[in-house]
Amino acid sequence: MLARQRQEQILRQVQESGGVRVTDLVTQFGVSDMTVRRDIEALAAKGLVDRVHGGATRATERSVDEPGFQVKSEMNTLLKSEIARTAASLIQPGSSVAVSAGTTAYAVAVALQPLKRLTVVTNSPRVEEVLHDPERDDRLVVLTGGVRTPSDALAGPVANAMLATTHVDTLILGVHGIDLEAGLTTPNLQEAQTNRALIKSAKRVVVVADHSKWGVIGLSTIATLDDIHILVTDANLDEEARREISEHGVQLIVAQEN
Template sequence: MLARQRQELILQEVEQTGGVRVSDLVDRFGVSDMTVRRDIEVLARKNLVVKVHGGATAAGTRHPDEPGFSVKSEINPAHKSQIARTAASLIEPGSTIAVSAGTTAYAVAVELRPIKRLTVVTNSPRVAEVLFDADRDDQLVVLTGGVRTPSDALAGPVANTMLADIHVETLILGVHGIDLAAGLTTPNLQEAQTNRALIRSARRIVVVADHSKWGVVGLQTIAPLGDVDTLVTDADLDPEARRAIADLGVQLIVAPRSDEDASGVGQ
């Protein structure tokens, strides 16, 4: 099937149902994930569809609400695990870190548990819960206050005030979308402000995001992509995206697939 034929069928499906998922189109057409994403990108550039995390929706139907934590946790779980293991390997024992909310950041928190003498600041109740261990005296977990959002983050003025005087070495930051022009984005206005407070608290910003986040633009920008020190992603990130990230001076670390040796991490 020609690319134009696939794109016509994708557009037809979007118009009939209001949206499509990349995984469903991969199964339907028998092509790669990246091929489907390129088809959606072509349609998005023509303003025929709106590219969203994991798929596309009809033009004019984009909604600022973010899917809940449980829904997002089911998207690309293998990639998130690979990214989490790689990102956790960047953290040394005795470090002071911050971990944002989000399913990929949560996956990193799970991998951080064996690391000794960590001080962790987080606006995610789930991250705090997975890291807290009453039997350990070598680890401090600090949970901000704030209003709970659909993605299970604590955000808003209380969280922002608490973070104003916090200083950490590294921030592990999950994001809704990454775009060359729009930067790091989120559909939640309160989370955008709290994520900015987290960024201000850290000397090093490590963004953890799988390839499907590339090109997705949420309602508000958190920070320019060039402000990121390190981006940890998976091996399915498009080569063009890799070049664009490198051109901005951002360290790109590609997590090895689960069947690859850790020495295969690319930068």
């Protein structure tokens, strides 16, 4: 097979699944690790993919690009469901939980619906809608105020002031990107401030992010890896990334297919 043909197939797989792993491509094409890495480098040089630890992902948006909720909700849906079920299992009945905006955090909110005696604080109108049930007297849902962002978060001074006096057991935090050096990031400056307020409000911070978020850097850093306790991700996150995350003292939980 010609290099151009391999690269076309690699690009197609990245576009369809969001990312590919070098080890899988080596097996698929029957070529060396170095050959696959050169193919990925050639695609990355054209801006068609992004190189990440152990593979490639869809070309990253600019640091200020902020896809809307609907666009994000159509990406990696199966992986988000697996992550959501795993993250929801960490929440105990009778506890208080903050849930951020974002499609993966929203999926966790859906998975939390059966839980009894739950107090939820959120800056996501979509999370509030899915968890608010006037017939459930064992669940309290508190929605912060704020200005709505493209990702359907309520952010800004009103949300920050409310969260400054809030104290929850656990925060479920969705992020735009995760990077070893840049930490947890978002393209929206107001949302970054509100997410920092969410982190300060929580005893335990659980980040929910599929493997495609690794190596993605948004405009503003929310927190470092040292500021979080648990990362729930999927099995496609490569071993080097897993090692680096664990070295920062973060408990890594890999969601399994059901």
